[in-house]
Amino acid sequence: MSIFETIKKRRTIVPALFNNESVKRSDIEQLLEAANWAPTHRRTEPWRFKVVQGQVKDDLGLFLAKKYKVIAKKFSRVKQAKIMEKMNQSSAVILICMQRDPNESLPEWEEIAATAMSVQNLWLMATELGLGGYWSSPKMINYMHEFLFLEKGERCLGLFYLGHFEGERPERVPGDIADKVEWL
Ligand SMILES: Cc1cc2nc3c(=O)[nH]c(=O)nc-3n(C[C@H](O)[C@H](O)[C@H](O)COP(=O)(O)O)c2cc1C
Numbered sequence: 001m002s003i004f005e006t007i008k009k010r011r012t013i014v015p016a017l018f019n020n021e022s023v024k025r026s027d028i029e030q031l032l033e034a035a036n037w038a039p040t041h042r043r044t045e046p047w048r049f050k051v052v053q054g055q056v057k058d059d060l061g062l063f064l065a066k067k068y069k070v071i072a073k074k075f076s077r078v079k080q081a082k083i084m085e086k087m088n089q090s091s092a093v094i095l096i097c098m099q100r101d102p103n104e105s106l107p108e109w110e111e112i113a114a115t116a117m118s119v120q121n122l123w124l125m126a127t128e129l130g131l132g133g134y135w136s137s138p139k140m141i142n143y144m145h146e147f148l149f150l151e152k153g154e155r156c157l158g159l160f161y162l163g164h165f166e167g168e169r170p171e172r173v174p175g176d177i178a179d180k181v182e183w184l
Pocket residue numbers: 010011012013135136137138158172
């Protein structure tokens with residue numbers, strides 16, 4: 001598959017579309033290896049990943065569901081149940097974290113941008129391996145330090161739900177690039 005084909009094939013695949021097949025550890029390692037080749041200003045390599053599976057994944061689901069209840073402006077039992085459901089439907093969840101350079105030699109946005117580029121690498125690799133993934137950034141990620149140890153300056157930017165799926169990838173045609181470009 002050419003890089004452009006993989007880019008166009010990459011889609012958000014929600015956990016409801018995953019099947020029960022476990023994602024192999026070697027596949028997850030390949031995703032992480034791809035992530036690690038992202039560009040990075042001053043080579044700070046700010047991306048950090050926590051691979052969550054098994055009992056810890058169940059615990060994470062429970063933590064997020066409880067935290068949702070505490071912080072939700074308009075609590076919905078259905079939404080709360082969906083948090084647990086997504087966790088159960090996923091073979092693994094990768095927490096996307098960013099470690100700020102201790103010397104703050106770069107603005108934070110550059111560290112976030114580099115981390116996002118590493119996620120794109122991971123997501124494209126998942127596409128090539130036939131895996132589905134979904135980057136979710138609920139407000140609860142701001143409380144992740146209550147669930148697991150985060151280093152000083154480390155921040156959680158989302159959850160990447162991962163699983164096998166069957167069938168067609170959802171279609172999405174982006175808006176016209178010509179509307180977003182000026183040739184000067
Ligand atoms: C930084 C980031 C955060 C995201 N957070 C969420 C989220 O919280 N909930 C959600 O439904 N989708 C989230 N998404 C996924 C987008 O909804 C999805 O990428 C978009 O609908 C385009 O679909 P595609 O990924 O199939 O191209 C996020 C995507 C990015 C890049």
